Amino acid sequence: MGRKRRGITAGLTAGLLGALLAVPVPGVSAGANPGVDASASAVAGVNARKDPVLPRYGTTKIDVRHYALDLTWAPATKRLTGTAKLTIKARQALTSFPLSLHGMSVKGVTTAGQKATFTRSGDRLTIKPHQRITKGTVFTTQISYSGKPKYLFGAEGTSEGWLPTARGAVALGEPVGSMTWFPLNNTPRDKATYLIAVTVPERLTAVSNGRLISNTTSPTGRTWRWKMNKPMAGYLATVAVGDYRRTTMTKQGIRYDSFVAKAASPNKKALKLLPKVIAQQQKWFGPHPFRDAGILVDLPRVRYALETQTRSFFPMFADEMTLVHEVAHQWYGNSVTPATWRDIWLNEGFATYAEWLWTAKHGGPTPAKQLRKHYKTVAWRPAPRGITITTLFSDPVYIRGAMTLQVIRERIGRPAFFKVLRAWAKQNQYGTVSTRDFKALVERISGKQVDDIFRDWLNTPKRPSAKYVK
Ligand SMILES: [Zn+2]
Incomplete structure (x- = not known):
């Protein structure tokens, strides 16, 4: 889903919002899933019975x-x-x-x-x-x-x-x-x-x-x-x-x-x-x-x-x-x-990163510059994997998601990074995936360990250490 477009919806007038709210609402609510937090996400793998979000x-x-x-x-x-x-x-x-x-x-x-x-x-x-x-x-x-x-x-x-x-x-x-x-x-x-x-x-x-x-x-x-x-x-x-x-x-x-x-x-x-x-x-x-x-x-x-x-x-x-x-x-x-909505950063982080690649290709700032710019300005909460239904399409899902990819790229190098992007698309074509699958692929292709990146950038609802953007 396109993030920029959502922002306009958020600016609807009160009258129109009232009209929208008058239609029947689905059986979801902000408190639908209070028992699950980011720390539980590691076990919410593809075999989990219910969608965590x-x-x-x-x-x-x-x-x-x-x-x-x-x-x-x-x-x-x-x-x-x-x-x-x-x-x-x-x-x-x-x-x-x-x-x-x-x-x-x-x-x-x-x-x-x-x-x-x-x-x-x-x-x-x-x-x-x-x-x-x-x-x-x-x-x-x-x-x-x-x-x-x-x-x-x-x-x-x-x-x-x-x-x-x-x-x-x-x-x-x-x-x-x-x-x-x-x-x-x-x-x-x-x-x-x-x-x-x-x-x-x-x-x-x-x-x-x-x-x-x-x-x-x-x-x-x-x-x-x-x-x-x-x-x-x-x-x-x-x-x-x-x-x-x-x-x-x-x-x-x-x-x-x-x-x-x-x-x-x-x-x-x-x-x-x-x-x-x-x-x-x-x-x-x-x-x-x-x-x-x-x-x-x-x-x-x-x-x-x-x-x-x-x-x-x-x-x-x-x-x-x-x-x-x-x-x-x-x-x-x-x-x-x-496989679950908890991992929607795998959609939105990647699509946002594609915007960064396109921007750089056409004379704009590089993804490295985007990472450092957003490091100063982005909203850090919720962590991309700590979302609920009300924050499913929040900025961190998009921006922190894309920043995570750039941090991975800087850790494993450009050739391995693009190899990962292509292998991810090829090996999982038409299938369903989890964040755990993505981490395993990054580590397999690069031979590098990335526990800290996934913990700090996807699961922790605060700003990661400045060491990542030196
Ligand atoms: Zn999107």
């Missing part, structure tokens, strides 16, 4: 392999009618399993083709299959639902979910907003491939992740079918319905397919810059992880950009630095995804 969402009982979503959106009534068919592997024997779904009315559920029962409690949809499912079984569950999807005003301080626009809507899901438009295992730990079909009135366009595989008309409207052929975390899924100007091209094996709302700035500079940004980042980080790329620009009520997989979202205008930031997330965050 958002413990109410996601389950480790199941592994969703694939989502096939068939959605119809009627702008006149603002109703969404959907069928979600999930291919699931049981990670343990199951008599029931939970998914997340906010609002919407569930019409029926089947598992393995048989009618299943279900209960709802808050954002939780618990499905009880007609018979026990044994561990390791791969099965399908189909959920039919409809209603007026809502958006949430999250405890992290911004709106997310199904966000209305003048002509349609844009769905933005970080961290838990995707549950406003489809039922999912709402944790970044569980990634899956997607087929997203959206039927809208003929005059509108429906955009999603990955590649457009068909676009057909019927008496009910036009159906846009999108295929995300590589695993994607649920928070990176998007649907946008609107009146867009489409720009397509193929360059260096990547299919570019961009959609800019006709009501927004044409974004000609960003459209031209995008392949250049990707080409440069491929030099730093290795091959672009996806065969598709593009930008999506529209005007919902939010002011932040989001790295929706393959096709990042920008509100109104994609400025150069935010474009660099969101493109870097395609490697760090989207292809290589932290």
Whole structure:
């Protein structure tokens, strides 16, 4: 997520904030996780059962392999009618399993083709299959639902979910907003491939992740079918319905397919810059992880950009630095995804570092200078790994995260550092990771021990020693 854009949201007028707060809020709160502190983070590895920052969402009982979503959106009534068919592997024997779904009315559920029962409690949809499912079984569950999807005003301080626009809507899901438009295992730990079909009135366009595989008309409207052929975390899924100007091209094996709302700035500079940004980042980080790329620009009520997989979202205008930031997330965050929200610095620190690399490449201060400048001015609390839901997108996650990378670079040297960045992207491609994995990789490639750096820069909520910036 783009940091600069969030700042504008924080400056909303009291009246607008009041309006935002009037919508239903998700079941998260500042005090959701008081028992976990930074010192406990060392044991919160990828096998931890609950997410340390958002413990109410996601389950480790199941592994969703694939989502096939068939959605119809009627702008006149603002109703969404959907069928979600999930291919699931049981990670343990199951008599029931939970998914997340906010609002919407569930019409029926089947598992393995048989009618299943279900209960709802808050954002939780618990499905009880007609018979026990044994561990390791791969099965399908189909959920039919409809209603007026809502958006949430999250405890992290911004709106997310199904966000209305003048002509349609844009769905933005970080961290838990995707549950406003489809039922999912709402944790970044569980990634899956997607087929997203959206039927809208003929005059509108429906955009999603990955590649457009068909676009057909019927008496009910036009159906846009999108295929995300590589695993994607649920928070990176998007649907946008609107009146867009489409720009397509193929360059260096990547299919570019961009959609800019006709009501927004044409974004000609960003459209031209995008392949250049990707080409440069491929030099730093290795091959672009996806065969598709593009930008999506529209005007919902939010002011932040989001790295929706393959096709990042920008509100109104994609400025150069935010474009660099969101493109870097395609490697760090989207292809290589932290298993828990506690490790979100692995997204935001890396994307911020990409901004620093880009700035230096174009005549600005070097990352070494950025480190020393921010050492004098940055907010030190919370430590990047001491975050709660309210500080999920706070400055230290971005700035201290990027500073950590520069401190590592100065310890292990430039060649080893870029080797680490590329190996991190390659070895963990399409997977999920933890901070512990990253530290192990740094030590393996460099042959140097970095305990002190990870302790002082990521886990300690105070300024690290000045010895690091001599
Ligand atoms: Zn970001």
